[in-house]
Amino acid sequence: MTPWPPTLGIRAAALLLLAAVPAVARASPCCAGATVVPGRLMVHEDALVGLDLRVGRELGAFDDGAGFNTASGDELAFEQGIFAALRVAEKGQVAARAPLVQTYRDLRGTREFGGGLGDLQIEARWDFVDAGQYLDLPGIAIVASAALPTGRAPEAVERPLGTDATGTGAFQGMGGVALEHVAGDWLVSATGTVGARAARTVFGEEVPASVIWSAGATVGLMLPRDAVVALAASLTDEPAAERRWLRLGISAGMPLSDEWRLQGGLFGDPPLGGFGRNQPASAGLSFVLIRSWS
């Protein structure tokens, strides 16, 4: 059972998989990492709005010794987000996402469903060099994101199984560097970020700030009609909480028209000992629909 709602790191890892598949990738950098907003503006785009849907099922949890234990109950996590991105300079873009989070839990015959507004997310990206711009130089960008504790914190739940927890209860910020390279029909990207979860007080106890490290890599293949398929992996580590998790995913995207594009993917945390620590493992699928303006 998940004692905590998904953290920014988990969401970032999940959404990384979605952001890995922008359509019309040849005209733009692909495979964004360290992103919490699944819609990234492509080179020629000035703005976009989108809707993302995600559902995940808990497979079990990694214990303190990195051993994996299968779930004793049943848990489904749903998330729907609306997001928007705006170009504020030729190389700079900002984005924001508002999620609705729901959780269904079935534990020893007790069933519960709850949810509400999650943590608002904001993100900024500056591409110093776009992927594909130079023959020998990869795309280079800095990314920064933050999650505002607008959701219900785990300690503030009212329902017995805590399904009304929708946020982390703390401000979180991340920043990092993303590299992307286009070689023929292939795209590869690597991202490294470091973030922090602010300190907070829970039931009178001080929970100190903690640092979160994350590294991700994506390999994408461009297909006819500007479709893209991508494989992604991200490893996140939160030393102070002795937590670590690996997320893998496969995703695909294609333009429906010049203005509309659809992305979808499968993600999962390998339910094998050694691939995580003090962290639940889940698997699921996601869809993103984007309307853009150029």
Add this chain to the structure above:
Amino acid sequence: MRYLLLPVLLALAVPVAAQGDVLDVALEGTDGKAATLRERMGDKPFLLLTFFSASCPCQSLHDPRIRELHERFGDRIEILSIDPEAHSSLARDLEEAKKRGYPFPILSDPDGVVADAVGARFATYTVILDADGEVRYRGGWDTDRTRLTDDARQWVRDAVVRLLAGEEPETRETKAFGCYLRRR
């Protein structure tokens, strides 16, 4: 919609004045000639340069419209394609011109001399110059990016029609939606 800062950035990044020098640049083409753009232009009043990327889907998408424009106006304006990509070669351009059925030459410009002079950064970016080297139109081919549509605004075609009628293009500057022209 425009970038919020696009007008400022364009003013800083893209030359908008006369491009007379460009006409004196000599490039080798898939027609076997090594001539200046001015020489290629001859007595025609306008020179249309469209920037080429062999690997760009947007380029391939627009090939029919480029050929169609040449068929319709090629006897009245000089239409040339320029390949400014760092890894371009005349051999590759020869192959591409043949494969695509271009009735006009592709000029190989691996140093990007012409592209730099006119601010071309994306495939299908097109400029129309007059005999004085003055830019009369710059930007994209049309409003289509991933597929050709019947209701696309055809900027280049409309600009050519108006220029040949002795009028200024209704839109003198637009965005080109093609891939980056890869440079070193």
